[in-house]
Amino acid sequence: MDLGSAATAVLPTPERRAERDDRKERQPVPGAVRDDLEEVFRRDYRRVVGVAARVLGSRDAAEDVAQEVFLSFGRSTVPAGEATGWLSVAAAHTALNVLRSGRRRTSREEATAASPVAPDAAEEALALEERARVRAALARLPRKQAMALVLRHSGLSYAEVAAALDLSPGSVGTTVRRAESALREELNRHASSG
Amino acid sequence: MRHPAEGVLRRLLDEPAGVADADRRHVADCAHCLAELAVVRDDAMLVGAAIADSTGDLDTDAAWRRLPAASAPARVAVPHRSRLRDIVKRPAVAGLAVALVLTGAGTAAANDWLKIFSTERITPVSISAADLVALPDLSAYGDLVISSRPDVHPVADAAAAEAETGIDVPEVAELPRGVSGDPEYQVGGEVVATFTFDATRAGGPLPPPGVDGATVRLVAGPGVAQVWQSDAGIPALVVGRATAPAAFSDGVPFEVLRDHLLSLPGLPDDVGAQLRTFTADGASLPLPVPSNEVRTSTAQVGDATATVLTSRDRALAAVVWVDDGEVTAVAGSLDVDELLAVARGLR
Structure with missing residues (x-):
């Protein structure tokens, strides 16, 4: 992926904004879908679903997020060279929104998973429970920490994460570390209590 | 010299070239920092596994057909109404x-x-x-x-x-x-x-x-x-x-x-x-x-x-x-x- 362009994709400087507005004027038809959508979709679909799946832990939900993200992209004027970075950031953000809005449901899932189960289903239930716990903990993280964590584990460089989240590259490590530390504590807490 | 912060240790795992030479040298010779680094690495691996992408194979063709924009006449006919249908x-x-x-x-x-x-x-x-x-x-x-x-x-x-x-x-x-x-x-x-x-x-x-x-x-x-x-x-x-x-x-x-x-x-x-x-x-x-x-x-x-x-x-x-x-x-x-x-x- 193009490192520099992904970083700048999420930084709408006044110049870029003006450029976009200018481009908008040259697109007299509101809502027209950009011509390179299919090409970008086929190239980056796997990556976008992957980013969302890290957050949601569900392939179906991740594919739904990807649909939403590519729809937004299709209506955007993001330069083609910056698409991959933009899509990754949008996927992480949208998936976290979904996760946050479904927090109550996750709590219910936790309750269900914690209820007694037949011995032969115990292992599966344990995996489900752990997955639900990770998602619940992820939903509770401050937004910047969660974004930094997901983007970093999705393969974005420190410079790209820094640009996407308005952090200095030096503080990305601190932010990712805090997120990992919080999630680790959550996992350990349950492991020791269970 | 002071021990580098945890964030520096974390970056050392991913992008050692992004960490200052002095910090890298310090960590290599410091038992305290090496122990810290091991903890940071374990946490990163544990969390990485917990949020791993496990989607497996995807049917990109089917996904593309599912995208409303792929089949909507937005690009050819009445884009205004197509947009409205979308939103x-x-x-x-x-x-x-x-x-x-x-x-x-x-x-x-x-x-x-x-x-x-x-x-x-x-x-x-x-x-x-x-x-x-x-x-x-x-x-x-x-x-x-x-x-x-x-x-x-x-x-x-x-x-x-x-x-x-x-x-x-x-x-x-x-x-x-x-x-x-x-x-x-x-x-x-x-x-x-x-x-x-x-x-x-x-x-x-x-x-x-x-x-x-x-x-x-x-x-x-x-x-x-x-x-x-x-x-x-x-x-x-x-x-x-x-x-x-x-x-x-x-x-x-x-x-x-x-x-x-x-x-x-x-x-x-x-x-x-x-x-x-x-x-x-x-x-x-x-x-x-x-x-x-x-x-x-x-x-x-x-x-x-x-x-x-x-x-x-x-x-x-x-x-x-x-x-x-x-x-x-x-x-x-x-x-x-x-x-x-x-x-x-x-x-």
Whole structure:
């Protein structure tokens, strides 16, 4: 992926904004879908679903997020060279929104998973429970920490994460570390209590 | 030398070249830091495994076919309506748009109108008075304070309506066939909401300079509606006029903030659709309508280009236009030609 362009994709400087507005004027038809959508979709679909799946832990939900993200992209004027970075950031953000809005449901899932189960289903239930716990903990993280964590584990460089989240590259490590530390504590807490 | 911070150790795992030489040398020779580094590495691996991407094989072809934009005629034919199909999912929105036009006009009149749309012709929907004022719910993106609600109520006549709203009540020159008698007058005051954007709460891409913390005032109304009832007790004709929805900003131009909000991934479709109806000068009214239920076209009313909404069964129609900061709607269970005649004959 193009490192520099992904970083700048999420930084709408006044110049870029003006450029976009200018481009908008040259697109007299509101809502027209950009011509390179299919090409970008086929190239980056796997990556976008992957980013969302890290957050949601569900392939179906991740594919739904990807649909939403590519729809937004299709209506955007993001330069083609910056698409991959933009899509990754949008996927992480949208998936976290979904996760946050479904927090109550996750709590219910936790309750269900914690209820007694037949011995032969115990292992599966344990995996489900752990997955639900990770998602619940992820939903509770401050937004910047969660974004930094997901983007970093999705393969974005420190410079790209820094640009996407308005952090200095030096503080990305601190932010990712805090997120990992919080999630680790959550996992350990349950492991020791269970 | 002090031990490097945990963040430095974390980066050392991923991008050692990004860590200062002095820090790298220190860690290599420091038992304390090496122990810390091991903990940081274990946590990173544990969490990495917990949030691993386990989607496996994907059917990109099927996913592409599923994307509405891939099959919509947006790129070739009627992009305007395709966009609307994309952004509006609730069947009540056409009614909502008309209600917005009658804003201020109001809850009572608009409810009646919606009832026609919802219970007789279109999937039943539940819609609250809060929806009718049509201020977008931006509470997830900052602080939204509604400081003035419309307080819709009937008044005795046109003079009273004008006195309360300051709006010239449009006078119908000639009632269409089948509509008779005197109208009921409804008025509503201004709806005012103040929204302060909070970039941290909103998340998403970095906003343009000045947008974080920017405050805008969204105003709709006041408005007035005249409602002629039919024998069946539903409105046969509604003529409404209101101050067009507008947004005022003392900092960054409103459009900058609006465009940033619209660019945020995850913005609910209906909020986006409502947001688009607000302009800085109240000069345009892009109506969100469900194109599978309602046809849209345009017609000339005086100097203004009006949007014409027609339900697919032709039972209901509305003509809506904005002129000089005021939005006017003529709607009812009449033919478009009859409504246009009323619209063009307003005094």
